[in-house]
Amino acid sequence: MAKAILYDASKCTACRACYVACKQWNVLAAAEVKKLGTYYNALALDGTTWNLIDFIEKDDPDRFRWHFISQRCMHCAEPSCANVCAAGAITKDSETGFVLIDNDKCLGCKNCHYACPFWEGVPRFREEISEGEEEWMDHGNKIPGKRVAGTMFKCRGCVDRVKNGLEPACVTTCPPDALQFGEKGEMLNVANERVALLKERGETKAQVYNPSGVGGTGVIYVLTDDPEVYGLPEDPQVSTADMVTKWLTGLITAGILTIVPFWMVFKAAEAEGKGGE
Amino acid sequence: MHEGTHYWHWLLAVYLFLGGLAGACAYTGTFAEAFSKGRYKKVAEIGSYCVLPIIVLSLIILVLDLARPLQFWRFIITFVPSSLMSQGTWLLTLFAIVGGVIVPAFFLSEKVDALSFLKGKDGARKVFQWIGAILGIGVVGYTGVLLSVKAVPMWGATPFLPAIFVASATSTGIALILLFCSLSAEKDEGAIGALEKADSIVIVIELIAFALLIFALSGAGGLAADASAVITGGEYAMMFWVGIILIGLLAPLALELYGMSVAKKAHPPAGLSMLASVLVLVGGFIVRWMFLYGGQVIR
Ligand code: SF4
Numbered sequence: 001m002a003k004a005i006l007y008d009a010s011k012c013t014a015c016r017a018c019y020v021a022c023k024q025w026n027v028l029a030a031a032e033v034k035k036l037g038t039y040y041n042a043l044a045l046d047g048t049t050w051n052l053i054d055f056i057e058k059d060d061p062d063r064f065r066w067h068f069i070s071q072r073c074m075h076c077a078e079p080s081c082a083n084v085c086a087a088g089a090i091t092k093d094s095e096t097g098f099v100l101i102d103n104d105k106c107l108g109c110k111n112c113h114y115a116c117p118f119w120e121g122v123p124r125f126r127e128e129i130s131e132g133e134e135e136w137m138d139h140g141n142k143i144p145g146k147r148v149a150g151t152m153f154k155c156r157g158c159v160d161r162v163k164n165g166l167e168p169a170c171v172t173t174c175p176p177d178a179l180q181f182g183e184k185g186e187m188l189n190v191a192n193e194r195v196a197l198l199k200e201r202g203e204t205k206a207q208v209y210n211p212s213g214v215g216g217t218g219v220i221y222v223l224t225d226d227p228e229v230y231g232l233p234e235d236p237q238v239s240t241a242d243m244v245t246k247w248l249t250g251l252i253t254a255g256i257l258t259i260v261p262f263w264m265v266f267k268a269a270e271a272e273g274k275g276g277e
Numbered sequence: 278m279h280e281g282t283h284y285w286h287w288l289l290a291v292y293l294f295l296g297g298l299a300g301a302c303a304y305t306g307t308f309a310e311a312f313s314k315g316r317y318k319k320v321a322e323i324g325s326y327c328v329l330p331i332i333v334l335s336l337i338i339l340v341l342d343l344a345r346p347l348q349f350w351r352f353i354i355t356f357v358p359s360s361l362m363s364q365g366t367w368l369l370t371l372f373a374i375v376g377g378v379i380v381p382a383f384f385l386s387e388k389v390d391a392l393s394f395l396k397g398k399d400g401a402r403k404v405f406q407w408i409g410a411i412l413g414i415g416v417v418g419y420t421g422v423l424l425s426v427k428a429v430p431m432w433g434a435t436p437f438l439p440a441i442f443v444a445s446a447t448s449t450g451i452a453l454i455l456l457f458c459s460l461s462a463e464k465d466e467g468a469i470g471a472l473e474k475a476d477s478i479v480i481v482i483e484l485i486a487f488a489l490l491i492f493a494l495s496g497a498g499g500l501a502a503d504a505s506a507v508i509t510g511g512e513y514a515m516m517f518w519v520g521i522i523l524i525g526l527l528a529p530l531a532l533e534l535y536g537m538s539v540a541k542k543a544h545p546p547a548g549l550s551m552l553a554s555v556l557v558l559v560g561g562f563i564v565r566w567m568f569l570y571g572g573q574v575i576r
Pocket residue numbers: 072073074075076079080081082099115116117118121122123154
C-alpha cells in the first residue's frame with residue numbers, strides 16, 4: 001500500500017522545523033542565507049534543501065492573508081522524472097510508493113529537473129559532496145542511498161526511517177501536527193474531514209490537493225485557497241503523457257510539409273533534366 | 278525565477294543544432310536524388326559526407342554536457358522507452374552507423390579501392406539511404422520532442438516546438454548542402470536552383486510554425502502566455518525578431534527569391550546563395566539558443 005505525507009497548510013505555523021529536521025536527519029549542509037527583508041531562509045529547493053517553507057502574501061478583498069506551503073517532491077504516482085531518465089536511475093519504491101533517485105546511476109543530465117511539473121522542477125543538481133556526508137555514508141546503517149557528486153537530489157520520503165517503523169523526520173518533528181504520515185487512503189480521509197471542517201468555519205476555498213493528472217501524489221496538501229496561490233499547477237500532467245502527439249506533430253506535420261516541397265521541386269527538376277538531355 | 282536552476286546551457290543548444298543538421302543532410306540528399314530520379318545524385322553524395330563529422334561532434338557534446346561523462350555507458354546499456362534522452366541516444370547511434378558510415382561508404386566506393394566491393398551496388402545503396410533518411414527524420418524530430426515533453430511552458434505547452442525544430446533543421450540541412458554545392462568546382466546550377474527553391478518553401482513553413490506556436494502560447498493564457506511574451510516582447514524579443522525572423526528567415530528568403538528570379542535571365546552571383554546559406558545556418562542556431570534559454574525564463 002502506498003504511503004502518503006499530509007501537509008495541512010491551515011495548521012502550519014511556518015516554524016520551519018521540518019526544514020531543519022530534514023537537514024539534520026539527512027546530513028545536509030545548511031543553506032547560505034541572505035537578509036532579504038522577508039521571512040525566507042532558504043530561497044529555493046537545491047541539492048541540499050529538499051523541503052522548504054514558502055511564504056505567500058495575499059491581499060484578499062475582505063482581509064490580508066498569509067499563506068504557507070511546504071515545497072518538496074510530491075512523490076507522484078506517475079512520476080515524470082522517472083519517465084524521462086535515460087539511465088533508469090529514478091524508481092518508485094514498491095513498499096512505500098516514494099520516488100527515489102539512485103545517485104550511483106544518475107549521470108547528471110538534468111532531464112528529470114525539466115520534466116517535473118512541480119516547484120520549477122524538484123530534482124536539483126549538486127556539484128559536490130561534503131566531508132560530513134562521506135563520513136556518514138561510511139557509517140553504514142541509516143543510509144537511504146549513496147551520495148555522488150554531479151548528480152541530482154531531492155526528498156527521499158525518509159524511506160530509511162519508514163522501513164524501520166518510524167515516520168519521516170519532518171513529520172515527527174512538526175509541532176502543530178501540520179505534517180502527518182500514514183497509508184494514502186487514511187491520509188486522504190484525514191484531509192477530507194479537515195476540509196469539511198474548514199468549510200464549516202467559512203474557508204470557502206478549502207480543498208485537498210492530490211492532482212489526478214499525475215495519478216495522485218504521495219504528498220497531499222490541505223489548502224485554504226486555490227492551488228495557483230501557492231505556486232502549484234492547477235492541473236499538472238505527466239510531462240511525457242502527450243509524447244506520442246508531440247512526435248506526430250514533429251514528424252507528420254512538419255515531416256510531410258518538408259517532403260512535399262522536395263517532391264515538388266525535384267520532381268520538376270527531373271522533368272527539366274530529361275528535356276535538356 | 279531562480280537563476281541557479283538554469284542548468285541547460287549553450288552546449289546543449291549546439292548539440293540540438295548539430296543533431297538536426299546531420300539528420301537533415303541525410304534526408305535532404307536522399308529526397309533530392311530519389312524525387313529527381315537520380316538527376317541530383319551529387320546532392321545526395323555531398324549530404325552523406327556531411328553526416329559523420331557533424332553527428333560525431335554532437336555525440337561528443339552530448340557526453341561532455343553530462344555532469345559525469347565517464348558514466349555515459351549507462352545510457353547505452355539501458356533502454357527506457359518513455360525517455361526521449363534514451364530514444365535519442367539510440368536513434369543517434371543507429372543513424373551514425375547507417376547515415377554516417379554505410380551510405381557514404383557506397384559513394385566513396387567509386388573513388389576508394391578498398392571499398393570497391395560496394396561499387397556499383399546502387400540498389401543496396403538506395404535501401405540504406407532510405408533507412409538513413411528515416412533515421413535522420415527521427416533524429417531531427419527527437420531534438421524537438423526532447424524539449425517539448427518537459428514541464429516548461431514555452432517548450433511543452435503546445436505541440437508546435439517539434440514542428441519548428443524539424444522545419445528549421447531541414448532548412449539548415451539544405452543550406453549546408455547548398456553551401457558546398459556553391460563552393461564546389463563543378464557547379465551544378467540546376468541543383469543550386471532547386472535547393473534554393475526547396476529551402477524557400479521550408480522557410481515559409483517555418484514562419485507558419487512560429488506563428489502557430491506564438492498564437493497557441495499566448496492564447497493558452499497563464500504561464501504559457503507569459504512564455505510567449507518573453508520572445509515577442511520580453512527578454513528574448515531582440516533575438517527573436519532580429520536574429521531569427523529577420524536574419525535567419527526573411528533575409529535568406531529574400532535572397533533566394535531574388536536568386537530564382539534572376540536565374541531565368543542570367544547566372545545569379547554565387548555569393549548570393551552562399552550568403553543565404555550562411556544566414557540560414559546562423560538563424561537555425563539562434564532558434565535552438567533562444568528556445569533553450571528563453572524557455573527557462575518562465576517555469
Ligand atoms: S514531484 Fe517531481 S521529482 Fe517528485 S516524483 Fe513528481 S515528478 Fe518526480
